[in-house]
Amino acid sequence: MESAWQRMESMHRWILENGDKRTDPWLLVYSPVPVICIFLCYLVIIWIGPKLMKNKEPVDLKAVLIVYNFAMVGLSIYMFHEFMVTSWLANYSYLCQPVDYSRSPLGMRMASVCWWFFFSKVIELSDTVQFVLLTIHTGYNLFAECDFPDSMNMVVFAYLVSLIILFSNFYYQSYVTRKSKKS
Numbered sequence: 001m002e003s004a005w006q007r008m009e010s011m012h013r014w015i016l017e018n019g020d021k022r023t024d025p026w027l028l029v030y031s032p033v034p035v036i037c038i039f040l041c042y043l044v045i046i047w048i049g050p051k052l053m054k055n056k057e058p059v060d061l062k063a064v065l066i067v068y069n070f071a072m073v074g075l076s077i078y079m080f081h082e083f084m085v086t087s088w089l090a091n092y093s094y095l096c097q098p099v100d101y102s103r104s105p106l107g108m109r110m111a112s113v114c115w116w117f118f119f120s121k122v123i124e125l126s127d128t129v130q131f132v133l134l135t136i137h138t139g140y141n142l143f144a145e146c147d148f149p150d151s152m153n154m155v156v157f158a159y160l161v162s163l164i165i166l167f168s169n170f171y172y173q174s175y176v177t178r179k180s181k182k183s
Contacts, residue, residue, distance in 0.1 A: 026115050042125050082113035
């Protein structure tokens with residue numbers, strides 16, 4: 001009988017063997033391990049952070065947040081433009097489009113903008129606004145009868161589950177716990 005560790009190794013090997021070979025050299029794409037480590041670090045930080053900052057003055061991050069928000073808006077505009085232009089030039093179906101695994105300029109351009117989207121999710125790990133939008137949009141792709149890569153379905157599903165957990169924790173900490181403390 002296979003141990004849990006052997007099953008994880010087997011799944012990791014399957015992901016590596018079935019990934020998009022065109023994107024293997026790109027940052028954080030070849031293996032799920034770096035993203036899992038980033039996510040675990042994020043969970044540790046949100047667990048330890050409030051405890052460390054409990055008796056400290058808040059840091060004024062207004063200027064940093066303004067720059068960050070403008071940068072993310074700029075990145076979002078770029079990604080929207082690239083998705084629309086590339087999908088229009090390649091005559092993509094907006095309901096169910098098989099992945100173009102070719103090394104054609106349009107195929108690589110779409111892969112590149114998909115990577116930027118993925119990378120923006122790594123950057124925006126704490127954003128809960130995307131939870132609602134991604135649940136509606138990817139819920140269809142996740143369960144539709146579509147030639148969508150299984151490995152991407154797992155990534156999207158894990159992302160949605162993590163957002164549900166994080167949003168639930170945020171809601172509980174912000175509203176339920178505060179309400180009970182005021183009572």
